[in-house]
Amino acid sequence: MTATAATAAQAGLMSCEACQMLSRPAEPGHPAYCRRCGEELEFRHHGSIQKTWALIIAAAICYVPANLLPVMNTSRLGTSEADTILQGVEFLYASGSWPLALVVLIASVMIPIGKLIALGYLLVTVQRGSVTSNHERTRLYRLVEIIGRWSMLDVFVVTFTVAMVQLQPLMSVAPGPGVLFFAAVVVLTMLAAEIFDPRLIWDSAYPHQNGHG
Amino acid sequence: MADEPQLDNVPEATVVRRKRLRFSVIWIIPVLAAAVAIGLAIQRARSEGPVITITLKSAGGIEAGKTFIKYKDVRIGLVTAVELSEDFSKVVVKAKIAKHSAGLMVEDAKFWVVQPRISLEGISGLNTLLSGNYIGFQAGKSLEEQSAFTGLDEPPTVLDQPGRRFVLKARNLGSLGVGDPVYYRGILVGQVAAYNLVAEGKSVEITIFVDSPYDKYVTAETRFWNASGIDISVGADGVDIRTESLAALVAGGMAFDSPDYLPPAEPAAANTAFPLYRNRAIAMKQPDPIERRFVLYFNESVRGLSVGAPVTLYGLRVGEVAEVGLHYDAAKHTFRPRVLVTFFPDQVVGRMTAKQQVTNGKELTTYSKEARLSLLRQNVEERGLRGQLKTGSYLTGELYVAFEYFPDAPKPKLDWSRDPLELPVVAGGFANIEAKLSSILTKVDNMPLNAIGTEVKDALASLNQTLKEADKLVRNVDAQLVPEGTKTLEEMRRAMSSADRVLKNTDATLFGKDSPAPQDLRDTLQEVTRAARSVRILVDYLERHPEMLIRGKTEEKP
Numbered sequence: 001m002t003a004t005a006a007t008a009a010q011a012g013l014m015s016c017e018a019c020q021m022l023s024r025p026a027e028p029g030h031p032a033y034c035r036r037c038g039e040e041l042e043f044r045h046h047g048s049i050q051k052t053w054a055l056i057i058a059a060a061i062c063y064v065p066a067n068l069l070p071v072m073n074t075s076r077l078g079t080s081e082a083d084t085i086l087q088g089v090e091f092l093y094a095s096g097s098w099p100l101a102l103v104v105l106i107a108s109v110m111i112p113i114g115k116l117i118a119l120g121y122l123l124v125t126v127q128r129g130s131v132t133s134n135h136e137r138t139r140l141y142r143l144v145e146i147i148g149r150w151s152m153l154d155v156f157v158v159t160f161t162v163a164m165v166q167l168q169p170l171m172s173v174a175p176g177p178g179v180l181f182f183a184a185v186v187v188l189t190m191l192a193a194e195i196f197d198p199r200l201i202w203d204s205a206y207p208h209q210n211g212h213g
Numbered sequence: 214m215a216d217e218p219q220l221d222n223v224p225e226a227t228v229v230r231r232k233r234l235r236f237s238v239i240w241i242i243p244v245l246a247a248a249v250a251i252g253l254a255i256q257r258a259r260s261e262g263p264v265i266t267i268t269l270k271s272a273g274g275i276e277a278g279k280t281f282i283k284y285k286d287v288r289i290g291l292v293t294a295v296e297l298s299e300d301f302s303k304v305v306v307k308a309k310i311a312k313h314s315a316g317l318m319v320e321d322a323k324f325w326v327v328q329p330r331i332s333l334e335g336i337s338g339l340n341t342l343l344s345g346n347y348i349g350f351q352a353g354k355s356l357e358e359q360s361a362f363t364g365l366d367e368p369p370t371v372l373d374q375p376g377r378r379f380v381l382k383a384r385n386l387g388s389l390g391v392g393d394p395v396y397y398r399g400i401l402v403g404q405v406a407a408y409n410l411v412a413e414g415k416s417v418e419i420t421i422f423v424d425s426p427y428d429k430y431v432t433a434e435t436r437f438w439n440a441s442g443i444d445i446s447v448g449a450d451g452v453d454i455r456t457e458s459l460a461a462l463v464a465g466g467m468a469f470d471s472p473d474y475l476p477p478a479e480p481a482a483a484n485t486a487f488p489l490y491r492n493r494a495i496a497m498k499q500p501d502p503i504e505r506r507f508v509l510y511f512n513e514s515v516r517g518l519s520v521g522a523p524v525t526l527y528g529l530r531v532g533e534v535a536e537v538g539l540h541y542d543a544a545k546h547t548f549r550p551r552v553l554v555t556f557f558p559d560q561v562v563g564r565m566t567a568k569q570q571v572t573n574g575k576e577l578t579t580y581s582k583e584a585r586l587s588l589l590r591q592n593v594e595e596r597g598l599r600g601q602l603k604t605g606s607y608l609t610g611e612l613y614v615a616f617e618y619f620p621d622a623p624k625p626k627l628d629w630s631r632d633p634l635e636l637p638v639v640a641g642g643f644a645n646i647e648a649k650l651s652s653i654l655t656k657v658d659n660m661p662l663n664a665i666g667t668e669v670k671d672a673l674a675s676l677n678q679t680l681k682e683a684d685k686l687v688r689n690v691d692a693q694l695v696p697e698g699t700k701t702l703e704e705m706r707r708a709m710s711s712a713d714r715v716l717k718n719t720d721a722t723l724f725g726k727d728s729p730a731p732q733d734l735r736d737t738l739q740e741v742t743r744a745a746r747s748v749r750i751l752v753d754y755l756e757r758h759p760e761m762l763i764r765g766k767t768e769e770k771p
Contacts, residue, residue, distance in 0.1 A: 013223060024223040032226030041226055051239045058243035061250050069253075081279065177253075184246065195239075 014041040048197040049123055055192035056119050062184040063112060069178035072158055076171050084178055085109060085154065108154040108182070111147060115189045118144050119196060126200045134201050141198045148190040155183045262310035264293070267324045267348065269364040272304040274328055274346030282308055282324070284350040289314035292348070306364075308348070318360065321353030325365040367391055369406075375425035378406060379437075379481065381467075383489035386417045387439050388465035395421050396440060396468040402427035405467070419489060421467070432471055432478035437489050438496035440468040447609055472497050474563075504532075505556045505585075506633040509600045509614065510540055513640055515550040518602065518612040524554045526616045529564055532556035534614060553633065554600075554614055590629060597622040599639040 013022045014032065018039040025032055025041075032041040070082035083091065085108050092101035118140050125137060158179045165173040272295045274280070282290035290310040298305050310318060327349040351369055386408055395403035403423035411418050423431055467489065471478070481487075490496030515537055524532035536553035562570055580588065592598040597619040605611045616636075625637035755761060 014226065022223055023226045026225040027228040032228060035224050035226070047237045047239075051237050054237065054239045054243050058246040061243060061246040065250050065253055087278075181250075188242070188246075 016041055048195055048200060049127060052119060052123055052192045052196040055188050055195065056116050056123075059112070059185045059188035059192065060116055062181045062188065063116065066112075066178055066181035066185050067109070069181060070176035071154065071178040071182060072161065073174040073176050074171070075174070082176055084176075085182070104154070107151060111151045112182075112185050112189060115144050115148065115151075115193070119189070119192050122196060122201065126203075137201050138198055141193070141196065141201070144189075145193045148186070148193055151186045151189070152183070155179060155186065260312045262290070262312040262315040263318060263360055264307060264309050265290070265318055265360045265362060267306045267308060267362045267364045268298065269304045269306055269324075269326065270366060272306065273326055275304075275306060275326065275348070276345070279345065280347055282310070282348045282350050283327075284314065284317065284352065289317065289350060290348075306348070317350070317352050318358060318362075319353045320355035320357040320359045322359070322362065323351040323353065323365055323369055324362050325349050325368045327368065376403065376423050377425075377428040377431070377483040378420055378422050379431060380484055380486040381419040381421060381437050381489040382411075382486055383417050383419060383439070386419070389419060389439065389467065390465065394466040395423060396466060397423075397427055397430055398470065399468075400427070402430075418486075429480040430471070431469060431481050431485075433481050433485070434475045434478045435469050435471045435481065435487065436496035437467055437469045437487050438493050439489060439491060440466045440493075447606075447611070452606075452609075468493070470497065503558050505558065506535065507554050507556060507636045508633045509552045509554060509636055509638050511550045511552060511602060511638050513550075513602060515552060515602065515612065517604070517610040518552065518614070522605070522611065522613045524556060524614045524616070526561065528615070531560045531564075531616075552614065586629060586634075589634070592618075593627070593637060594624055596620065598636075600636050601639050 014025055015022050016034040016037060016039050019034065019037040021034055021036045023032065023034060023041050033039065034041050067085055070084050071088070072083050074081045074083065085104070089101050089105045089109070092098070092104060122137055122141060130137075158175050161173050162175050165171060269275075275292055275295055277292050277294050280292040281288040282292070288311070290308045292306055292308045294307040296305045296307070297303070325348070326346055328346045348364070349368055389405055389408065391405055391407060393405040394401050395405065403421055405419060406422045407420040409418055410416075421437075469487075470493075518534060518537055520534055520537060522534040523530045524534060532555050534552060535555040536551075538551045538553075540549045540551035541547075542549060562573075565573070589598075598616060599619045599622055601615045601617060602612050603615045605613045619639055622637070622639055627635055627637060754766075758766075
């Protein structure tokens with residue numbers, strides 16, 4: 001690696017995200033497709049920062065009702081109980097199963113907000129052209145990407161329970177509106193992580209030859 | 214490694230020209246999310262009703278976020294917090310009321326905790342066993358909005374139903390309680406709504422609620438009485454047991470009715486106050502507006518004569534005993550029982566026929582004092598009106614005072630100017646029997662029983678002698694008369710046989726061929742046969758129609 005060509009973009013080349021094949025941009029500033037696999041080629045994801053911002057803002061908005069609205073309506077012999085995620089955590093903790101409470105708290109409350117914060121942090125640092133701790137930020141991004149799907153645990157539990165617990169007169173469980181927002185948060189953050197271009201983290205490290213981004 | 218020629222070998226990308234948008238379409242997502250979220254928030258905010266506080270004595274079964282406030286079984290609110298009051302003496306429950314029910318939170322709205330209740334009148338709130346307790350609500354009529362309420366300890370017994378409240382005043386509550394039944398002629402028509410001590414603490418005010426349409430039977434003349442438990446009254450009138458219903462018997466209750474002797478009255482207005490009587494007999498007793506008091510001094514035990522015992526005239530009740538006590542005769546240094554009786558002229562008048570009531574009744578009750586006195590004096594001195602103690606019930610020994618006429622009674626010496634006037638008495642009833650018995654016994658006692666015994670002994674001895682002599686006599690008769698008797702019998706036989714002969718001759722004469730007697734006899738016999746047939750027919754007919762003997766022969770129907 002030379003100082004002049006630390007990134008493919010700086011070398012005036014585009015790497016295919018699917019098959020890693022390098023291509024020379026035929027007409028800079030316009031979308032191109034990989035000759036080998038047909039993947040769309042870009043120096044950097046187009047409008048990555050903007051789109052990521054849009055998605056994480058949407059996710060942040062959805063995060064509020066996801067936590068305020070009940071995710072599960074439990075009807076037990078005439079009494080109906082609607083629980084939000086935090087109430088579920090509280091109930092688990094109060095009933096003594098604090099490890100389970102911790103799992104739910106981390107998977108359903110901490111991780112989504114952690115992802116939003118992490119992505120926000122990445123976006124802000126990229127936009128400010130931060131040059132420090134690039135490796136850490138890349139690692140953070142990978143973590144966000146890997147961890148994303150696990151947040152669907154809650155949604156999974158709710159759908160599973162709703163399907164299983166249908167003892168009509170005695171007990172039944174119905175999904176609450178919160179679960180939709182919760183799923184929206186998870187999906188939006190996953191998409192945001194997907195759209196964010198981690199290559200941007202490194203662009204600022206080599207600021208002298210840019211113009212394709 | 215990064216040489217130019219090598220880079221030249223990199224193939225060129227395909228170019229597709231497309232107009233780029235300055236803003237990504239993706240911004241629609243957050244806008245949409247925001248719109249939905251804000252929409253939800255607005256909807257929530259709009260459906261959000263007021264938050265109220267209810268102060269309760271205890272928070273039995275109330276949980277924040279789980280306990281609902283229900284009105285007519287519809288959830289109108291949810292408890293959001295359960296806290297102790299500042300002085301830790303009460304529980305303050307905060308509840309969020311649904312927007313649509315916000316208008317119900319007025320000054321006189323009522324809240325109470327609904328929990329399963331088992332009482333003799335029934336089991337209520339069973340649904341709470343499954344659903345947990347909830348807070349019951351009753352709408353008020355006021356228009357003043359309010360956000361702080363005090364919960365009731367007990368559910369209000371009267372839930373928005375037509376009817377009227379009445380206030381009863383009693384000396385004590387007895388076994389009555391809120392929710393106890395009110396009966397009218399044995400029908401459950403209402404219940405006790407509340408009770409409280411009046412300010413001075415000397416009596417109790419009981420509020421009852423009589424359901425419509427029965428409330429119209431509560432008139433100005435209605436009497437209320439406590440129907441709790443069994444009302445057993447043992448008096449000179451006998452034993453009287455009354456109870457309204459088994460529930461009332463065990464749990465208490467009250468009943469009302471209007472006395473039959475009063476004309477029907479207009480229904481009473483709501484919240485009219487009535488006295489609550491101890492029992493039916495007292496309640497239904499006719500008020501006796503005019504009363505005259507007399508005092509009687511007896512010479513016998515008044516044990517068994519109680520206050521309230523009847524005073525009768527020819528066995529009909531005309532008054533009651535007002536007081537039983539002792540009188541000390543200072544001159545003779547002796548005690549006598551003193552019985553003060555109350556006499557109700559109205560009751561005497563009430564016993565007369567309607568016509569007489571009109572013609573004479575008024576006079577009798579409105580006589581001047583002098584006129585009354587002279588009437589009484591005439592009755593006492595000339596007709597012999599006397600008071601007498603009589604036993605009403607031999608079982609209980611209850612006594613009553615009976616006034617009757619004793620024309621043979623000696624003329625009494627009475628002071629006619631005293632008040633209350635003294636009326637003469639005669640030893641009566643049981644005492645009389647006792648006196649007679651003792652006089653009989655005295656006579657028996659006085660009999661010369663020993664002398665009689667000796668005489669009887671002598672008599673028996675002489676009787677014995679007589680019998681012996683009779684025996685002797687009989688033996689003599691035996692010896693002398695029997696042979697004579699045999700002779701006589703033989704003669705009698707002879708006489709009989711000659712009579713036989715005579716009869717045979719007569720037979721021949723009478724029933725000979727040419728004699729008219731057989732013909733006559735045959736005719737007679739035919740007549741007899743006919744008569745016998747008639748008798749048989751009669752007997753047959755009688756057998757079939759025995760009622761003929763009473764009603765006579767009736768035409769037989771075909």
